[in-house]
Amino acid sequence: MTDVWRLVAAAQDGDVAAFGELYDRYVDVVYRYVLFRLGDRALAEDVTSETFLRALRRIGSVSYQGRDVGAWFITIARNLVLDHVKSSRYRFEVPTAELGETREEHAGPEQSVVRDATNAEVLRCVDKLNTDQRECIVLRFLHGLSVAETAEAMGRNEGAVKALQHRAVRKLAELLPRSLR
Amino acid sequence: MGEEREDEVVALLRRAAPRDTPDRQTRDRIRARLLAELSAAPQAAAVPVARADS
Numbered sequence: 001m002t003d004v005w006r007l008v009a010a011a012q013d014g015d016v017a018a019f020g021e022l023y024d025r026y027v028d029v030v031y032r033y034v035l036f037r038l039g040d041r042a043l044a045e046d047v048t049s050e051t052f053l054r055a056l057r058r059i060g061s062v063s064y065q066g067r068d069v070g071a072w073f074i075t076i077a078r079n080l081v082l083d084h085v086k087s088s089r090y091r092f093e094v095p096t097a098e099l100g101e102t103r104e105e106h107a108g109p110e111q112s113v114v115r116d117a118t119n120a121e122v123l124r125c126v127d128k129l130n131t132d133q134r135e136c137i138v139l140r141f142l143h144g145l146s147v148a149e150t151a152e153a154m155g156r157n158e159g160a161v162k163a164l165q166h167r168a169v170r171k172l173a174e175l176l177p178r179s180l181r
Numbered sequence: 182m183g184e185e186r187e188d189e190v191v192a193l194l195r196r197a198a199p200r201d202t203p204d205r206q207t208r209d210r211i212r213a214r215l216l217a218e219l220s221a222a223p224q225a226a227a228v229p230v231a232r233a234d235s
Contacts, residue, residue: 016219019215020212020215023211023212023215027203027208027211027212028202028203031201031202031203031207031211032199032200032201032202035199035201036199036201041207044203045203045207045210045211048203048211049210049211049214049215052211052215053214053215053218056215056218056219115196118193118196118197119196119197122193122194122196122197123197126194137194141191141194141195141198142194142197142198142199143198144195144198169187169190169191170187172190172194173186173187173189173190176190176193178186180193
């Protein structure tokens with residue numbers, strides 16, 4: 001069992017500090033995912049907060065499956081995002097407006113502009129995928145989850161995720177200008 | 182569509198990954214909400230499942 005799962009076990013035994021450590025480890029991952037999906041910092045804070053509250057209430061239900069527990073937090077966050085989308089008729093889209101804040105500081109201004117434009121085009125094309133393909137791509141490549149973790153987050157089996165990923169990447173290869181590489 | 186192009190697409194996706202992180206104030210506000218929840222309902226957090234020895 002990994003250190004993280006030992007923290008989960010301790011939290012399940014009522015160790016509040018252990019849950020605090022889990023929070024410290026995963027708050028960035030959860031916030032980044034939620035902000036990326038909703039594109040609003042205040043909303044991202046609310047949903048991130050609710051994610052950890054829900055995780056706290058349900059910590060007893062999670063069991064070791066050999067995966068990073070981060071996928072479990074993302075699953076909770078994803079469900080909350082979907083609830084929000086349903087309740088507010090929020091259009092699911094991949095936001096591109098805040099890309100400028102993600103540029104690497106050591107890049108020159110021209111390189112940054114080119115990279116931002118490239119990233120924006122990539123995300124625009126991701127937005128053209130169907131819902132399941134887009135979700136798969138977002139979790140797998142934009143948030144770095146494994147196939148198993150993506151399957152868990154999406155409530156699918158690993159074979160279905162591999163197939164979704166394959167079709168999505170092929171579709172993106174068609175959509176993206178050949179000049180982008 | 183060749184595998185080489187698909188590998189390029191995956192590389193483009195990974196480069197486009199968001200890097201936003203909450204600032205210190207945001208992180209602290211979320212933590213404060215959690216602590217408030219813990220204070221309000223310590224039993225729910227401390228005893229999440231029925232224990233054999235209870």
